Amino acid sequence: MDVTLDRYPLSYVRRLHQWSADDLTWLLRAQALQHGLHSGIDRNRIWRWERGTTPQH
Numbered sequence: 001m002d003v004t005l006d007r008y009p010l011s012y013v014r015r016l017h018q019w020s021a022d023d024l025t026w027l028l029r030a031q032a033l034q035h036g037l038h039s040g041i042d043r044n045r046i047w048r049w050e051r052g053t054t055p056q057h
Helices: 009-016 021-034 043-050
Strands: none
Touching: 009 021, 009 043, 021 043
16 A cells, blocks of 8 residues: 555555544544544545645635
8 A cells, every 4th residue: 555645644644544534533533522622523524634625614
């Protein structure tokens, strides 16, 4: 698996562990909850973030 061209560290880690965007979403939400935080992350945000697009406001 070629992971050398990923633009962002989490993108690299996601591909390295063969996690889907849904897997990463679940993991990030679980970590946020463990720290008493709410995460607004979803699969679409991960998709946009990995492609370097800006969030829509």
